[in-house]
Amino acid sequence: MSNERLRGELKKQNLRITSQRENIFSFLVEHKGEHFTPDELYKAISRKNSRTHISKATIYRTLEMLVKMGLISKIDLDDGFERYELKEESGHQHHHLICTVCGKVYQLDDDLLDDLEKIIEERTGFKVKDHQLKIYGICPECLANEENELKPKLKVSKK
């Protein structure tokens, strides 16, 4: 399956291909675009592969290893947890929009920063490898709620 990518990287770095490493990576591939805490991964992967035991320590270690290998990203969505998501082969493919009212995370599926990276490289001679971006705002749902609240309420007197 898509584990070819993982196997190739492990080989390059002379690391062993283990079923635990494969299970963690393929879970993230299957749930592309989702953001997991190590704890959530531990529960989901243990449930899915009930025959092979995996410890929390292995999950943590493997996640850090995958980040170093450039296969996944560690992200902070301001909810107090460290989260991990798959990094696509062509680099990351979406950015996060965080609603400051409800805390919900939306995704922007385009990476509009490729041009910015090019400009930075041209101006500074810096070879850009990655970037992080979080956009804060108010989501459409919360905006609609806010507007409703601002509307003067009709005073209906019941008599």
Ligand SMILES: [Zn+2]
């Ligand atoms: Zn994401």
Ligand SMILES: [Zn+2]
């Ligand atoms: Zn919201």
Ligand SMILES: [Zn+2]
């Ligand atoms: Zn980007």
